[in-house]
Amino acid sequence: MKISRTRLAAIIAGHAGQQIGAERLSREIAAYLLSENRVDELDSVMRDLMQYRADHGIVEVIGVSAFPLSDQTRRDIEAVARELHPDAKQIIISEQHDETVIGSVRIEFANQQLDLSIRGKLNQFRQLTAAPGGASNT
Numbered sequence: 001m002k003i004s005r006t007r008l009a010a011i012i013a014g015h016a017g018q019q020i021g022a023e024r025l026s027r028e029i030a031a032y033l034l035s036e037n038r039v040d041e042l043d044s045v046m047r048d049l050m051q052y053r054a055d056h057g058i059v060e061v062i063g064v065s066a067f068p069l070s071d072q073t074r075r076d077i078e079a080v081a082r083e084l085h086p087d088a089k090q091i092i093i094s095e096q097h098d099e100t101v102i103g104s105v106r107i108e109f110a111n112q113q114l115d116l117s118i119r120g121k122l123n124q125f126r127q128l129t130a131a132p133g134g135a136s137n138t
């Protein structure tokens with residue numbers, strides 16, 4: 001019987017609360033997905049896990065930037081997280097480096113993303129100018 005991703009996330013969260021260690025937990029999740037031929041669901045399971053934890057007061061945020069996050073940027077990310085999750089008991093900010101964002105930051109939650117990066121703004125500008133009725137060259 002196939003366990004749904006949301007149920008799997010709840011089970012993982014329950015085990016994560018125990019003292020088994022993140023590395024062992026990661027290996028067990030990977031082994032389970034591999035044994036069930038569900039490896040392609042890893043990203044989705046991790047998002048479901050993040051959502052489950054957010055629903056229970058632990059909000060995980062990934063700050064994606066071309067450069068290390070400054071203390072001020074971390075405070076700003078936390079402020080955004082608190083706006084979106086005012087009942088959060090804990091906010092965990094992870095940092096991910098991606099030089100393609102060029103500058104600024106992209107903030108990723110379980111099921112939301114706020115792209116403030118220069119790359120994101122360039123892509124948005126490109127879409128606006130390429131769309132029918134968008135800016136013209138005249």
